[in-house]
Amino acid sequence: MGNKFRSIETKHYAERDAFFDDLKKLDRRAFLRVAGISAGIAAGMGLRTPHSFQLVNVAEAQGTKPRFSFAYISDTHLYEKKLNDRFVRAILKAVDDVNGLDPQPDFVLFGGDLAQLGKPGELKLGAEILKSVKAPIRMMTGEHDWFLDMGELWTDLFGPPNYSFDHKGVHFVVLNSILEKDFWTERGLSPEERMQIVAGLDNGIQSRFEVGAPQREWLRQDLAKVNKATPIIVFSHSPLYKYYRPWNFWTDDADEVQALFKPFQTVTVIHGHTHQLLSNRIGNMSFHGMLSTAWPWPYAPEGLPQLTVQMNRSDPFSQFDGCGDGRMDVLESGMVDKLYNLWERNPISVRASYLASGGKRDVPPRTKLPSY
Secondary structure (H helix, E strand, C coil), rough: CCCHHHHHHHHHHHHHHHHHHHHCCCHHHHHHHHHHHHHHHHCCCCCCCCCCCCCHHHHHHHCCCCCCCEECCCCEEEECCCCCCCCHHHHHHHHHHHHHHCCCCEEEECCCCCCCCHHHHHHHHHHHHHHHCCCEEEEEECHHCCCCCCCCHHHHHCCCCCCEECCEEEEEECCCCCCCCCCCCCCCCCCCHHHHHHHCCCCCCCCCCCCCHHHHHHHHHCCCCCCCCCCEEEECCCCCCCCCCCCCCCEEEHHHHHHHCCCCCCCEECCCCCCCCCCCCCCCEEECCCCCCCCCCCCCCHHHCCCCCCCCCCCCCCCCCCEEEEEEEECCCCCCCEEECCCCCCCECHHHHHHHCCCCCCCCCCCCCCCC
């Protein structure tokens, strides 16, 4: 398929491979000096080796008791184990994290992109691993799960990609936000080529993600049955706002979807896809981006939501730096305190009051290291 399909993911790995190739050229003394500098920076910044969810104590220290909590794992991008077990180790680490929570969360949300290229071996491996999660698990699909067979196997394994449920006074909605207009039929692309293009994100060939008119109508009918004072929590893989179109951190019909939630007092949207700490507030809607267990993305050069507390530089010596999982504490108000369990970094809490105040209250500590 050539370089015309080269993606930001491909570039990321090319740069990373070049970095490690350069490391091989260092003599022992130079290598130890580089490694020592890296360790010194980490120690100097108070970074600590992660262990399962220091987050419980963080939440208690804030003095806010939630009505309930749920955990999240997202963007595992599994290959078949015989090809690459690095991401397998990462999802196993996340499963250990959420299984170690005490008390256990009411459920665990999986936020999409379980597989890398939607292959049966990838999806079935993920499904098998997720069976070991103690709490009930709720699934959401991502574009990497979908475009090889247009969601056929994912749906067989996990059920419909859009659904809703009620839990302890909160109405939850799970959307399939990664649908695209047909760019493959006219070009005569194979399913594998279609999948590869969508996985590339910045190829200029695919259309933008969307929820789509039929699903918006389903959502309209679903919300018509809900009291407007009921807190709403929405799960979408791509952000339900327009972050950065060239990388497809973008949902094209976000404005139409947001309009459906406008009559409700409290709406929270939790999304994956961007592999970053992201915080946004639009009208009555709070938005929270989720971490990936596979790799962190750099921040886009423009369009970053103003309330975002950026992640710091990742450590190229560690596969886990900038990755992680997390937990949401749902407060009596229906808003959520978001707790990022950043592996190999201190956990970061982004409180509901920070977003509700427009960034004036409870400002999370900002990193002293450069953002990447």
